[in-house]
Structures are given as C-alpha cells and as structure tokens.
Amino acid sequence: xxxTLAEVAAACRVSISTVSRALSDPDKVNPQTRARIERIxxxxxxxxxxxxxxxxxxxxxxxxxxVPDIANPFFPPIMKSVLSRARDKGYAVLLADSxxxxxxxxxxxxxxxRQADGLVIASPRTGETELAELAAQFPVxxxxxxxxxxxxxxxxxxxxxxxxxxxxxALGHRQICYLAGPRRSWSxxxxxxxxxxxxxxxxxxxxxxxPFEPQIQAGLRAADLAHSGGATAVIAYDDLIALxxxxxxTERGMQAGREISVIGIDDSPMSAVAHPMxxxxxxxxxxxxxxxxxxxxxxxxxxxxxxxxxTVRLETRLVIRGSTGPAPVDRR
Amino acid sequence: xxxTLAEVAAACRVSISTVSRALSDPDKVNPQTRARIERIxxxxxxxxxxxxxxxxxxxxxxxxxxVPDIANPFFPPIMKSVLSRARDKGYAVLLADSxxxxxxxxxxxxxxxRQADGLVIASPRTGETELAELAAQFPVxxxxxxxxxxxxxxxxxxxxxxxxxxxxxALGHRQICYLAGPRRSWSxxxxxxxxxxxxxxxxxxxxxxxPFEPQIQAGLRAADLAHSGGATAVIAYDDLIALxxxxxxTERGMQAGREISVIGIDDSPMSAVAHPMxxxxxxxxxxxxxxxxxxxxxxxxxxxxxxxxxTVRLETRLVIRGSTGPAPVDRR
DNA sequence: CGACTGGCTGCTAACGTTTGCAGCAATAGT
DNA sequence: ACTATTGCTGCAAACGTTAGCAGCCAGTCG
Numbered sequence: 001x002x003x004t005l006a007e008v009a010a011a012c013r014v015s016i017s018t019v020s021r022a023l024s025d026p027d028k029v030n031p032q033t034r035a036r037i038e039r040i041x042x043x044x045x046x047x048x049x050x051x052x053x054x055x056x057x058x059x060x061x062x063x064x065x066x067v068p069d070i071a072n073p074f075f076p077p078i079m080k081s082v083l084s085r086a087r088d089k090g091y092a093v094l095l096a097d098s099x100x101x102x103x104x105x106x107x108x109x110x111x112x113x114r115q116a117d118g119l120v121i122a123s124p125r126t127g128e129t130e131l132a133e134l135a136a137q138f139p140v141x142x143x144x145x146x147x148x149x150x151x152x153x154x155x156x157x158x159x160x161x162x163x164x165x166x167x168x169x170a171l172g173h174r175q176i177c178y179l180a181g182p183r184r185s186w187s188x189x190x191x192x193x194x195x196x197x198x199x200x201x202x203x204x205x206x207x208x209x210x211p212f213e214p215q216i217q218a219g220l221r222a223a224d225l226a227h228s229g230g231a232t233a234v235i236a237y238d239d240l241i242a243l244x245x246x247x248x249x250t251e252r253g254m255q256a257g258r259e260i261s262v263i264g265i266d267d268s269p270m271s272a273v274a275h276p277m278x279x280x281x282x283x284x285x286x287x288x289x290x291x292x293x294x295x296x297x298x299x300x301x302x303x304x305x306x307x308x309x310x311t312v313r314l315e316t317r318l319v320i321r322g323s324t325g326p327a328p329v330d331r332r
Numbered sequence: 333x334x335x336t337l338a339e340v341a342a343a344c345r346v347s348i349s350t351v352s353r354a355l356s357d358p359d360k361v362n363p364q365t366r367a368r369i370e371r372i373x374x375x376x377x378x379x380x381x382x383x384x385x386x387x388x389x390x391x392x393x394x395x396x397x398x399v400p401d402i403a404n405p406f407f408p409p410i411m412k413s414v415l416s417r418a419r420d421k422g423y424a425v426l427l428a429d430s431x432x433x434x435x436x437x438x439x440x441x442x443x444x445x446r447q448a449d450g451l452v453i454a455s456p457r458t459g460e461t462e463l464a465e466l467a468a469q470f471p472v473x474x475x476x477x478x479x480x481x482x483x484x485x486x487x488x489x490x491x492x493x494x495x496x497x498x499x500x501x502a503l504g505h506r507q508i509c510y511l512a513g514p515r516r517s518w519s520x521x522x523x524x525x526x527x528x529x530x531x532x533x534x535x536x537x538x539x540x541x542x543p544f545e546p547q548i549q550a551g552l553r554a555a556d557l558a559h560s561g562g563a564t565a566v567i568a569y570d571d572l573i574a575l576x577x578x579x580x581x582t583e584r585g586m587q588a589g590r591e592i593s594v595i596g597i598d599d600s601p602m603s604a605v606a607h608p609m610x611x612x613x614x615x616x617x618x619x620x621x622x623x624x625x626x627x628x629x630x631x632x633x634x635x636x637x638x639x640x641x642x643t644v645r646l647e648t649r650l651v652i653r654g655s656t657g658p659a660p661v662d663r664r
Numbered sequence: 665c666g667a668c669t670g671g672c673t674g675c676t677a678a679c680g681t682t683t684g685c686a687g688c689a690a691t692a693g694t
Numbered sequence: 695a696c697t698a699t700t701g702c703t704g705c706a707a708a709c710g711t712t713a714g715c716a717g718c719c720a721g722t723c724g
Contacts, residue, residue, distance in 0.1 A: 049387070073403070080402055093427050097416075276583075
C-alpha cells in the first residue's frame with residue numbers, strides 16, 4: 001500500500017541506501033542525484049515508515065501525556081501548550097486520562113511509556129514511591145508535582161497565596177477559610193501549607209473545610225458549609241470549587257464579594273462566566289506545558305542519564321476581580 | 333535495554349518462534365512449555381516491541397483524534413469517551429488540536445494518519461472536499477459533521493431544537509433570536525436550518541445575530557447586541573456563547589429567565605456554574621465518542637473497504653433549567 | 665606514471681517480531 | 695510392521711529502515 005524506499009530506489013535506478021541518505025543525511029550524496037531522488041520521492045508520495053524507523057533507532061518520536069481529568073478546565077491549557085510545543089519539536093502526543101482514579105495511573109503510564117520516548121505526567125494523587133518507580137523506568141517529567149530525584153515543573157503558590165491573604169486582610173477580613181482539595185493531592189498540601197504560613201505571618205486566623213473533589217458539585221456543597229460556618233472569606237483549592245461555591249451563593253440570594261469573599265486558584269478561563277468574575281490566583285498554564293516538554297526533550301537528548309534532575313518552579317500572582325470585597329460588618 | 337523475545341527464548345531454551353507463539357497464539361504450543369515460557373517472560377519483564385510488531389503487521393494499534401479546541405468544554409467529554417473506549421479495545425490515542433485553525437487541520441490529520449490505524453476527526457470548519465480527500469486516504473470517522481461517502485457520527489438537533497422552540501412558545505415568546513456560530517461551521521448550519529424549520533412550523537418569528545466564535549468572550553458581545561435589539565428569547569449556537577451572554581446580562585443587572593430567556597446547545601458541565609443554571613439542549617457527548625471509536629474499529633476490522641459508509645445519528649433533548657422564563661410583558 | 669585521497673555509491677547486517685514451511689517425534693490406523 | 699496423521703517445535707524469510715564497511719572512479723600529488 002504505502003510506498004517504500006525500495007520503490008523510490010527502483011524508480012531512481014539507485015540503491016536503497018542512497019535514497020535513504022538523500023532524504024535523511026543529504027550532505028552525503030551527490031547534489032544532482034539528491035535532487036532527482038527528492039523529486040521522485042515527492043511525486044511518488046514517499047513517507048518513511050515510522051515503525052521501521054523506530055525499530056532501528058529505538059525512538060518513537062512520540063511523548064505520552066497523562067492527566068487526571070481532561071474535563072477539569074485547569075488541564076486543557078496545559079495540554080494545548082504541550083501539544084504545540086511537542087509538535088514544533090517533531091513529536092506526536094499520546095494521551096491518557098486517569099479519570100481522577102489514582103489506582104490506574106501507574107498502569108496507564110506504563111502503557112504509555114512503552115509506546116513513547118518519554119512521559120509528561122500530571123498526577124496529583126498517586127503516591128510518591130509509585131511515581132519514583134515510573135521515573136526510574138522511563139524518562140518522565142512531572143507537572144504540578146514534585147517527585148524527588150525526578151524532573152518536575154511545579155507551581156510555586158507561595159507568592160500568589162501571600163498576595164491573596166494580604167488582599168483579604170486589606171479588605172478587613174480577619175479570618176480565612178480554606179476549602180481543601182483532595183487530601184492526598186500534592187498541590188493541596190502545597191497550597192495548604194503556603195496558606196498556613198501566610199496567615200500566621202500576617203497574624204490572621206485560618207480554618208479549613210473539606211476535603212472537596214475538584215468539581216463544581218463539590219463547590220455547591222462547600223458554599224453551604226462555609227456560609228453556615230460564618231466565614232467571611234474563603235480561598236478554594238481550585239477554581240472549580242470556587243465557581244461552584246459562587247453559583248450556590250447566588251442561588252441562595254447572596255453574592256460573592258459581599259456576604260462572602262471568594263478566591264480561586266488556577267485562574268482558568270471559566271472564571272469569566274461567573275458573576276461577579278472570580279478573583280483567582282493565576283498560574284501560568286501554558287508555561288507549565290511547554291516547560292515540561294522542553295525538560296523532557298532535553299533529557300531525551302542528553303542520553304537518558306547524567307542530567308541532574310531539575311525542578312522548574314513557576315511563579316503565581318493574584319488576579320483581583322469582583323468576587324472579593326470588604327468584610328461585612330455584621331458578621332465579623 | 334528492553335528485554336526481547338530472543339532473551340526469553342534463551343532463558344527457556346527454546347526457539348524464538350516458540351516464545352512468540354506461546355505469547356500471541358497460545359493454542360499452538362504445548363501447555364507445559366507455554367506455562368514455563370509465560371512464567372519466565374513474566375519474571376524477565378518481557379514486553380513486545382511495538383515497532384517490530386507494527387513493522388510486520390502493518391498496524392500501530394493507535395488511533396488519531398483531532399479536535400478543534402480542547403479548551404472548549406464541549407470536547408473533553410467526547411474525548412474522554414474516545415479514550416476509554418479505545419483503551420478497552422487495546423488502542424492508544426494520539427491527540428492533535430487545531431486551535432480552531434481550519435487551515436492546519438488537513439496537515440495535522442495527515443500527520444496523525446501516518447502514525448495511526450485510523451482517525452476520529454471533529455472538524456467543524458474545514459471544507460467538505462478536503463475532508464473527503466482525507467477519508468479517501470485513511471480510515472476516518474467524522475464526529476459532529478457529515479461528510480458524503482464517509483463514516484460519520486452526528487447530532488440530530490431537530491428534536492432538541494423543536495422542543496426548545498415549543499418551550500419558548502409555551503412561555504409566551506413570539507420571537508426568537510439565534511446567536512449564530514461560525515459561518516462555515518457545519519453544525520451551525522444544521523442548527524440554523526433546524527431552528528428555521530421549527531420556527532416556521534410553530535409560526536413564530538426568527539431573527540439572527542452573529543456570527544460569533546464559540547467562546548465566552550463572544551457571548552459577552554452577543555448579550556449587548558441581543559438586548560439592544562429587543563430580543564426576549566435567544567437560542568445560542570453553543571453553551572459557551574450562552575454562558576458568556578448570561579454573564580454579561582448579570583453584569584448589567586439583568587437576569588436570564590426574566591428580561592431575556594437564554595437557551596444553549598451542548599449541555600456542557602459548565603452550565604451548572606451559571607446563575608440561574610442554563611437551559612440547554614443536551615447532546616450525548618459520551619455516545620458521540622464511543623460510537624465514533626466503534627465505527628472506526630469496525631471499519632478497520634472489515635478490511636478497509638467494502639463497508640457501506642454509515643452515518644450514526646444521535647438524538648438530542650431539551651434540558652430545562654433556570655435561564656428560560658415567561659416572556660416579559662413590557663418588551664414584547 | 666603510479667599511488668593515494670576523497671567523494672560518492674552499493675552491499676549487507678541489524679533492529680524484534682510474525683508466519684509459512686519443514687522436520688520430527690509419538691500416536692493412530694491398517 | 696509400515697504408513698498416515700497429529701502435535702509440537704525450529705528455521706528462515708520478511709517487514710522498511712539505518713549505518714558500517716568496502717568498492718569504485720576521478721582527480722591530485724609526488
């Protein structure tokens with residue numbers, strides 16, 4: 001079906017090797033014949049067989065991308081930048097979605113790893129040792145997660161969270177409620193401790209509700225809990241929970257930024273649909289993705305080993321919109 | 333690095349072919365030796381080389397998935413079902429995102445097609461002839477788009493749209509405004525004509541605004557246009573436009589379901605974040621994806637040709653929530 | 665004028681599988 | 695007791711590519 005090197009060679013009346021060289025190592029072949037070969041290959045519609053090439057080179061020119069939930073709006077921007085960066089570098093992308101099911105992730109990753117040169121893994125929930133095993137087996141870059149002795153691209157929330165707390169303090173809030181994410185989630189732990197630190201430093205009280213799944217539904221539940229608990233300001237584990245919370249508040253006749261101030265984390269594009277628009281801690285999603293790909297490809301080029309396991313740390317900042325406002329006097 | 337058939341064979345003191353058969357065609361080998369081989373292969377951690385297998389079989393056990401925009405919440409549910417169905421059937425998924433850039437789609441698809449056994453393509457904008465060429469070159473199933481002589485999985489909006497119009501009529505609306513999607517979008521055309529038909533049949537007036545990009549931003553713009561145009565009820569090309577419109581209405585102190593009734597199409601999960609929740613025409617996203625995979629794999633099994641190019645048509649229905657309400661008396 | 669160099673090309677092995685064919689026991693059939 | 699048959703195993707070719715090695719011709723230098 002597909003046209004092979006042999007057919008091109010026959011049409012050009014040269015050997016297979018010459019055609020191969022003409023197309024993949026042009027300097028080694030006479031300019032004239034090279035031109036002829038290129039022309040004929042072109043008009044015969046020759047395309048090298050990936051499989052054959054893989055077999056001899058040992059590479060697949062593909063990377064695997066594993067995310068916990070495509071439907072979580074946090075991920076698509078990351079995926080998009082992974083896709084475009086990979087494509088720029090000549091790599092295809094194999095996708096897998098673990099459906100927030102940590103138990104399957106290891107197996108999914110292993111399957112992916114078998115068909116790709118390396119992996120980009122966003123896995124908030126899986127255990128550190130399990131991930132370390134993966135990293136020992138394949139070239140892996142972890143996104144939004146720091147695994148010891150592996151390459152990571154992580155978000156440093158401290159600055160954004162500090163700004164958020166300062167912002168709330170400036171608005172007169174004296175107590176902040178954290179709507180926690182999944183207990184085993186790495187970034188939940190990060191955010192939690194960053195928040196705790198910021199709060200003690202600024203001398204205000206921190207409470208916590210949850211854990212909540214990173215889904216809108218959970219946010220609805222969180223809203224009622226937070227309200228009945230008398231909170232005046234909440235910082236949610238992520239935008240989904242924050243958005244769900246706002247939706248529920250509105251439904252109950254309240255408004256974020258008045259009765260309760262709400263801050264999300266991720267600054268996903270969805271924050272614009274809410275009213276008022278969601279104050280959120282912006283994370284540079286596109287950079288997350290492209291940095292991960294760059295790190296991975298560098299690793300691949302550097303011959304698999306030696307490289308001293310870097311961690312890239314990306315800054316966050318607070319984006320103030322309408323969902324935060326002065327602390328209400330009556331409820332303080 | 334990786335362990336090969338040859339190494340397993342050596343360890344078992346049998347020939348390579350026997351190992352190969354023991355693992356992929358178990359009936360043809362003595363149960364005892366088979367057991368031994370399986371055990372040893374297992375403990376050596378043998379995994380067949382995809383590349384070598386591909387080379388001889390001509391298959392890659394992967395399918396390509398091309399979508400116009402991962403960040404559009406319409407697609408993730410479809411992608412999820414494609415992923416899980418493909419995985420169930422033993423196929424990996426290669427992903428590409430055209431960024432709503434129709435011009436690149438053909439090339440992206442061709443690249444994908446070269447590395448996969450078949451393609452699932454969601455391409456609203458690209459020209460019919462271009463897609464037909466693709467379908468002639470690779471096994472392709474189109475999602476949410478009907479291409480002649482090719483396999484398609486499409487949404488039949490007529491029922492859902494008819495229900496939507498009836499719903500609005502029942503609420504006293506006498507005029508409906510359609511917030512059009514991209515002019516060249518296939519589903520926009522479908523929705524437009526289905527709407528026109530429903531409106532004439534039910535004897536109410538139809539106007540149109542747009543075109544709008546399927547993005548929240550466009551919805552904000554649409555809101556102001558629709559409001560100043562005096563519309564009492566709009567049906568948007570998709571949920572994103574509808575949600576953007578609602579956000580803008582709220583911002584301007586109005587509420588969907590009172591001053592203006594808003595209906596979206598897609599019923600994406602995001603409809604729950606809006607207040608009031610968005611009345612929308614539900615499309616069975618999961619079925620779209622799995623049907624596409626099933627169709628594609630059937631096609632692959634059936635030996636590439638002969639099969640009489642089916643089109644699977646999925647029904648839609650209206651899901652009524654809070655964004656639709658009685659027509660306001662003062663503005664009718 | 666002979667040897668050497670260097671540019672170009674072809675032969676061949678190798679990558680790891682699958683698979684048709686042949687060999688070879690042991691069993692069954694006559 | 696001899697052939698047919700069956701059940702299992704091994705050999706070798708093939709898939710399409712890359713790359714090391716050797717060969718060849720022309721040109722250059724001594």
